Amino acid sequence: MATKPAGGPEPAPSAPQDFIRQIVAEDVRTGRLRSRVHTRFPPEPNGYLHIGHAKAICLDFGVAEEFGGLCNLRFDDTNPAKEEVEYVDAIRRDIHWLRFDWGDREFYASDYFERLYACAVTLIRTGKAYVDSLTADEIREYRGTLTEPGRESPYRNRPVDENLDLLERMRKGEFPDGTHVLRAKIDMSSPNINMRDPTLYRIRHAAHHRTGDLWCIYPTYDYAHPLSDAFEEITHSLCTLEFEDHRPLYDWVIAQLDFADPPQQIEFARLNLLYTVTSKRKLAQIVVDGRVSGWDDPRLPTLAGLRRRGYTPEAIRDFCQRIGIDKSEGVVDLALLEHCVREDLNARALRVMGILRPIKVVLVSYPEDEVEELEAVNNPEDASAGTRTVPFSRELYIDRDDFREVPPPKYHRLSPGAEVRLRYAYIIKCVEVVKDERGEIVELRCTHDSETKSGSGPQARRKVKGTIHWVSAKHAVPAEVRLYDRLFIAEQPGRDGSLLDELNPASLQVLTACRVEPSLAAASAGSRYQFERLGYFVVDPDSAPGRLVFNRTVTLRDTWAKIEQKQRGEVGD
């Protein structure tokens, strides 16, 4: 591999040039905001990060990096009812796993509660905010509708001193939840509902995961977010499309407080993926309802789930780069995500042989007690991965899929009288099918062609149509393998209501009688392999010494499956 010439970062020729980067580049060029670039990733610690967040993380950190700027991690923890430390830890872990770093710039909106409060006092003093004592229901009524303007609250013109006094007493805890709120005084007849005197503070007698019982009033997102950005001197505040309507409010809040370099909010489309959900709310619903084993269930599109599934951070970053950034709301095909892992794992995963549904093969022509150590390539894509040795003996296991008593057209695998190559070993021929009283195939008796041992010379290179993988029965290691399918049967789960009804009942299949080659005996959790001809697998943390558990990350592309499906389609109607 060629290394980059020294001399700083060169503009990658393939660097994305989406509309956001174009705006940032223009700002840098024209000297706006003193040509600084400082972004932030602002998760609320109320759930685990998912693949949609990865898109935002890659954008926020990516833009900063590309323009020589910085990106802060800021926890948007303004709602004590929903937020927990478990989530902040998980979020930190996941971002680091994606290989992004925020240095010492880990902030919390709750760090700013005192400053935020001071700003609120200023807003009252300048006549831009007031304490409203309407009930939540009344406020809703006064707000009007999408087509009708709202009405002003009777408390809207309270004197400044009274507002100041009330706010202070709210803070002191003199009032129960819901009795008062602080509102911005903007325009109750605005066509943009967000501008109809939005709530800035509400009373919540609840313990906060960081500030404990210090506060009983908490700022809302619309108030805390723009100010947090301004406090941190963020230049470009990137968020998703649903906040587009909030931008006038974002700008308004900042404008009232006189900041030298007001940040600019820019919105982009969130990620949607076919057959899955990228919504913390929906994910939480599945997790809380116990439909999966937890936030890191390998079927979930959470970063923790994808990690446990065997996805690599590189694959996810590649995916985020390929889907691009823009404002049109699309739905990305899962096939693209799968392509990204396959491409990454193809280059780096070590090849091994593993049998998912074993069927015994006895080589009647092979000596009883002989054992040969055959050489196998660890990764044909990477010579430096070297080779290993695999034991071969008279009794083997092959996969049930690789034998058909009545082979369909174009079937290249084993069937009565047919020959196949055993990978790295001999060509064998099936001479007898042994069944039990129920007619189930329990064993195949085969002969081997001793001239065809892999690598033993020109005569060994005889061609047969198929090559299959195998494992030596007495050397193989038992393992459990978990196969995953899409979690939902609906293309866009929850779109038409019932999320829980659209779960795929067959999303998890556990195979407990698997046999893998002995080199895997000491494989450690997180290690990724390609089981030849089957797919990519990762060792699950549920593994223990003597008890291997693998998760299938993704299958290999399977042309035969397509042919077979086509054949079935033609036979059918």
Add this chain to the structure above:
RNA sequence: UGGGGCGUCGCCAAGUGGUAAGGCACGGGACUUUGAAUCCCGCAUUCGAAGGUUCGAAUCCUUCCGCCCCAGCCA
């Protein structure tokens, strides 16, 4: 029927008045001791629709159609 957005190949996506990139998927072929990988080849006379401006329009104008978001003291 208020406001804010979005509509380019099955999916994602370039394109910013000069004659439709790329990726995924798909189809065909080569190679193959992974039906994998790799490599070739094919895949939008057309840019939601209709008018208009222009020598020239996916790009400008007009009208229409479709989809998404907003009435939390959630974010």
